[in-house]
Amino acid sequence: MLKPSISSISFHIPKNNYSTSFIQNNNKDRVNKIISKTGINKKFSSSENEYASDLAIVAAKKLIIKNNVNKKTIDMIIFCSQSPDYLIPGSSGKIQDKIFGKDNNVAAIDLSLGCSGFVYSLLLAKSLILGDDFKKVLILTADTYSKFIDKNNISVSSIFGDAASATLVEGLDIKDNEILKFDLGTDGSGIKDLFLPNSGSVKDLEKNNNLYMNGINLFSFTLKIVPQSIDNVLKKNNLLIDDIDYFIFHQANKYMLSALQEKLEISSEKFIIDTENYGNTTSSTIPITLYSKIKEGIIKEGDKILFCGFGVGLSWASTIIRVSKNLVDSINT
Amino acid sequence: MEETIEIFIDRIKQNLNVDTVIFDMNTPFKEIEKWDSLSNMGLLAFIDQDYGIILDYDDLLKYDNPLKLYNYVYSKK
Numbered sequence: 495m496l497k498p499s500i501s502s503i504s505f506h507i508p509k510n511n512y513s514t515s516f517i518q519n520n521n522k523d524r525v526n527k528i529i530s531k532t533g534i535n536k537k538f539s540s541s542e543n544e545y546a547s548d549l550a551i552v553a554a555k556k557l558i559i560k561n562n563v564n565k566k567t568i569d570m571i572i573f574c575s576q577s578p579d580y581l582i583p584g585s586s587g588k589i590q591d592k593i594f595g596k597d598n599n600v601a602a603i604d605l606s607l608g609c610s611g612f613v614y615s616l617l618l619a620k621s622l623i624l625g626d627d628f629k630k631v632l633i634l635t636a637d638t639y640s641k642f643i644d645k646n647n648i649s650v651s652s653i654f655g656d657a658a659s660a661t662l663v664e665g666l667d668i669k670d671n672e673i674l675k676f677d678l679g680t681d682g683s684g685i686k687d688l689f690l691p692n693s694g695s696v697k698d699l700e701k702n703n704n705l706y707m708n709g710i711n712l713f714s715f716t717l718k719i720v721p722q723s724i725d726n727v728l729k730k731n732n733l734l735i736d737d738i739d740y741f742i743f744h745q746a747n748k749y750m751l752s753a754l755q756e757k758l759e760i761s762s763e764k765f766i767i768d769t770e771n772y773g774n775t776t777s778s779t780i781p782i783t784l785y786s787k788i789k790e791g792i793i794k795e796g797d798k799i800l801f802c803g804f805g806v807g808l809s810w811a812s813t814i815i816r817v818s819k820n821l822v823d824s825i826n827t
Numbered sequence: 828m829e830e831t832i833e834i835f836i837d838r839i840k841q842n843l844n845v846d847t848v849i850f851d852m853n854t855p856f857k858e859i860e861k862w863d864s865l866s867n868m869g870l871l872a873f874i875d876q877d878y879g880i881i882l883d884y885d886d887l888l889k890y891d892n893p894l895k896l897y898n899y900v901y902s903k904k
Contacts, residue, residue, distance in 0.1 A: 527865070528865070649864055708884055709864060709868065710867055710868065710871065710883065710884040710887060711884045713868050713871055714871060714881055714882060714883040714884070717871070717875050718881045749865070749868060753872045753875075756876065757875070757876065
């Protein structure tokens with residue numbers, strides 16, 4: 495039986511300067527304090543007529559061209575985003591059209607998840623390949639939260655940046671499993687701790703139309719759930735915390751990640767905090783961080799990486815992967 | 828042994844870098860000089876790390892000064 499493997503990753507960042515120090519001109523002391531605590535300043539936003547689907551299309555094309563992927567061999571697109579072009583229909587159809595054109599023999603679905611979305615997508619891709627219906631699944635993650643944010647709300651505008659990633663998962667005839675077992679969960683009682691009012695059928699009359707975040711409840715949720723999920727995923731895979739080479743969590747912000755690192759007692763060498771270049775790009779932070787750390791030569795072939803995505807939903811998902819030679823070669827080519 | 832409320836306040840001051848600010852057990856957190864939303868996060872992390880109790884937004888509204896929080900923390904221990 496073919497085993498699922500992450501064989502290539504690419505990503506795309508839009509061009510507009512959306513750094514916190516650029517969009518916040520007032521109260522410099524407070525702005526600098528927030529930048530120092532969150533570890534986020536530099537980030538980017540999409541243009542007015544540039545949507546998450548457009549960013550995902552660029553990321554996908556980069557991956558296909560760089561790795562000489564025959565588009566006809568891709569069986570399925572998973573588009574993970576909470577910034578759809580329309581409520582009806584999903585955006586994966588537009589992506590199929592722009593990338594595959596008349597080659598319409600490709601399945602396409604939208605997945606509405608944020609910070610846990612990449613790991614969820616990985617589980618779907620793995621399951622579809624193991625189910626023997628598909629051999630190549632293209633995961634696309636993208637969000638343009640900048641379109642939903644009131645720039646004057648510094649607690650939200652200082653965190654999020656726009657981005658997209660593309661990850662090719664394919665079934666290969668390999669000896670060992672490279673995408674190991676998962677731990678996932680949901681706590682819908684926190685649905686309004688991070689949400690966009692009036693964005694669907696419900697009319698939230700008491701709220702404006704900007705992204706709302708209850709940072710305290712998100713922090714509380716994270717401190718409670720992430721250590722449990724890490725414990726669960728290690729047990730499911732019969733591994734100990736010391737067996738993991740690197741921990742790549744959703745790059746929410748430095749403050750939250752540092753609190754988790756301290757709570758989990760993981761060394762700074764193994765616990766990756768990489769919020770400085772693009773900010774919190776929701777479902778794209780994990781693939782972008784993995785790509786960057788392989789490119790920098792820190793993560794190498796065979797390393798065991800523990801992913802944990804957590805946030806909006808409230809939702810969480812953890813898994814462990816072994817980095818393949820194909821992925822390292824693809825990124826370093 | 829249970830620490831005194833004075834020691835509890837001192838530890839809040841040290842952990843949240845407000846050690847030069849004067850406040851007492853009845854001062855609402857939000858009225859403490861230099862206190863902001865990041866201080867609430869810091870308080871959450873401190874109480875979790877040192878007392879093993881994870882507070883949420885409603886808790887911070889309910890236990891909104893050092894004395895109320897101290898009594899809550901020691902009622903849970």
